[in-house]
Amino acid sequence: METTTSTTKGYRPMEYASEEGRLKIFGFWIFLGAEIVLFSTLFATYFVLVNQTAGGPSGKELFEIKIFAMETFLLLTSSFTCGLAVLAMRKQSKRGYFGWMGVTLLLGLGFLILEIEEFAMLVEMNAGPTRSAFLSAFFTLVGTHGIHVTLGIAWVTGVMIQVWKRGFTPVTSRKIFMTGLYWHFLDVVWIFLFSTIYLLGVA
């Protein structure tokens, strides 16, 4: 059934089928524009304060390549599987959706666990957020992303329950699509995080 409908003219995926769906997806894109600015403010703060270690440790001493490489891999892959889940939704495949979204959630959880471990380790090394301006900025930037991932996991789970109960409707499809956008966006933020915070920090 997937290819027959897609070639007909004027075809719209279900999430775009209703006026409400179109408005909400568009509105969500705009919200992501605001999120770009939100994170850029945190980046700006980090770059201004990156050398203000107040005699404490710097990024070079703290960041572990193995951990953030792993985190990067998990999140990149989860973005991919999340894309596949949305695709499965468009193909009306419930199994595909739950399968790929489940994988996405697991990868997201893995990422989160690594991040929490990293934070706990830093705090234990007396390199918590109150140690120096650099660490305040680091924890806040990376932590804000982490909170976003946490909210993302909660949101995806909630939407999965709703799909379980109601199947693919214009409303649930729209929600799936929006969680997808959100998840990809978190990956975009992470790309800039691992590049300019971690890689630049250790180089």
Place this chain on the structure above:
Amino acid sequence: MEQHHSAKPHIVGYLFSLILTVLAFYVMLYTSMPMSWKITILLVLAVLQLLVQLFYFMHILEGDGAYQVINVVFGIFVAVTIVAGSIWIMLYNTMLE
């Protein structure tokens, strides 16, 4: 319309993002270029990754494509202004120590 239902762009996008990531790690950790080059390459790679996500995964051109692109472009304009402006003002062109 084809791309609505094909996994191909997703797979291509994933491969791109893996390659770009590996490149970024390689350039930063295993080469001995001057730092300014490294940073430039790093930023270029990150922007390419951004484009991969936007076009292969997020389907930015679907729906209200034009407005969505303008939205992201203006967001990036403001973001660059904030980041570059803050760094310049606070660190580079200041009479304070």
Place this chain on the structure above:
Amino acid sequence: MKDFLFNFKMPEYFFVTGDPLIYGAYVSIVLVSLGILFVLTYYKKWGWLWREWLTTVDHKKIGILYLLAALLMLFRGGVDAILMRIQLTAPSLNFLDADHYNQIFTTHGTIMILFMAMPFLIGLMNIAIPLQIGARDVAFPALNAVSFWMFAAGAMLFNISFVLGGSPDAGWTSYTPLAGNALDPGPGQNYYLLGLQISGIGTLVTGINFLVTILKMRAPGMTLWKMPLFSWSTLITSVIIIFAFPVLTIALALLTLDRIFGFHFFTLAGGGSPMMWANLFWIWGHPEVYIVILPAFGLFSEIFSTFARKKLFGYKAMVFSMLSISALSFIVWVHHFFTMGSGPWVNSIFSITTMLIAIPTGVKVFNWLFTLYKGRIEFTTPMLWALGFIPVFLCGGITGVMLSSAPADYQYHNSYFLIGHFHYVLIGGTVYGCIAGLIYYWPKMFGFIMNERLGKWAFWWFTIGFNMCFIPMYIVGLKGMTRRMYTYPAGLGWESWNLIATIGAFGMGIGFMILVWNMYYSFRKGQRDTTGDPWNGRTLEWMTSSPAAEYNFAIIPKVKGLDAFHLIKKEKAAGVKEEEVELKPIHMPKGEAFPVVMSGFMFIAGFGFVFEWLQIGAIGVLGSIITMIWRSFNDYDRDYYIPVEEVRKTELAAGRRV
């Protein structure tokens, strides 16, 4: 765990005491609250309040709520202003002490910008925009209610600082290190941070809502280039809100982390940079200035065109000038801290970008003047406020160009010259625009016209008082009087100017009181608006009855050009027959309880964090998250249809043929 749950650290004073003014406030707050409770209970109005107002998602009602809040805040901010003026009437007065004065100038500034100007304009947008573009509501009606109630929660939180815990006192800019924990501990500054945070998120949501509404919900035929100017200005304002408010969110969050959790963003101790606050604050703060002026520009454009009985002159130039103002607004922020110690390059570049803004603004002023040129001008009250705006705003604008020159700014900075400048633009631009818009849209909201004679009295009291109050400030500023000083010695040549300024402030107060009296007077005796088009308007909002039915338009109009309603009326006069369109059931959103509940939890969270009672804060945050989840799971069956019969009945009752 037990330590966490039952650890209520008390500030030095929980209840603010010591000043007769404060006791008066306590008594009046208690009396007013009891009075409201009594009236609601006595007349059995609780259900009505809940159904019609607290859970409403109708943009027209939300607009009225915004305006009500804005007027209350204008009163509060105005009282602050009068208190400051009394203290400065003569040298060495002791009406207010230094601490009290600090608190009052802080709350005056914060309230006027964030809790008066913003909701006033957003209220007018709510009233007019969906009607003006021929839509049934905004894109996200429930989120619109969320915006309002979050604003209300933030504003209420900020205002209770007056009696519980003490007001913030580091200026509306809240500069660190002064606003940091070391120099200013206690709840006062926290009120500022949390109150702004909560209402700021509401504003961001409004921005998204109106952007989507205007881009996606215009009536058929209304292309972007056929859109009225107020809609254009709201669209552009929304863009600025969306890209500027996240910066405020972050800046406030960072300072909150500094103050409550001991982070080091702005504290020198841990290597932080106090000046980074000024930098972040103004990255948001400058766009914010345009957020409060552009909608006023839009309102003036509508009013000039309506009462000059002419199409707006230079429509496209008007739009392009607003677009360029919106882009420029993001690259001028350093001009607020030229004296911070940036190098010559930074100051030069930002001087130039600042001066550039004068160009599009000048284009706009000339276009308004050319709109008036050879028009058949009608001197109604809204028009009077609009005409008054031009010379006043011009003074503010030109002194702004003087300030934009960085070397000269070293002289003007933080002097009363600056105070004069920004009051001339903010009052002359924003407040004049708000009042003009309020009177202009008043019949659309309530179905009667505000009395013209009283309106003109209010205008002249306010305008003469305003100029008397602020021209002296330019002068004492040049004579060396700095802002935020709570008293001054005799013999500096400031005395007579300060006296005049105080008299002027009272004149403005009288103007405001006449305006409020006019609302009541006209409610009783004002001319009713039976046509829905009291001003012979040119845009679609005047096509509906006054007040408009809950669905706005029984039949969505077709737009054929700019000033769509004017064209429709012209066609009608020329005898072109209207198309017969059959009524259809109208799709409407249901009322929602979750916005007010969620904002209630936000208020609790904010209150908890203000006193650093983290357990209360956590309860509030958790509560609002649970409300959101509940809403997500009940996101189905949120709409209903108004049957044709009912639409017909409503239209006939409003005296309309269907």
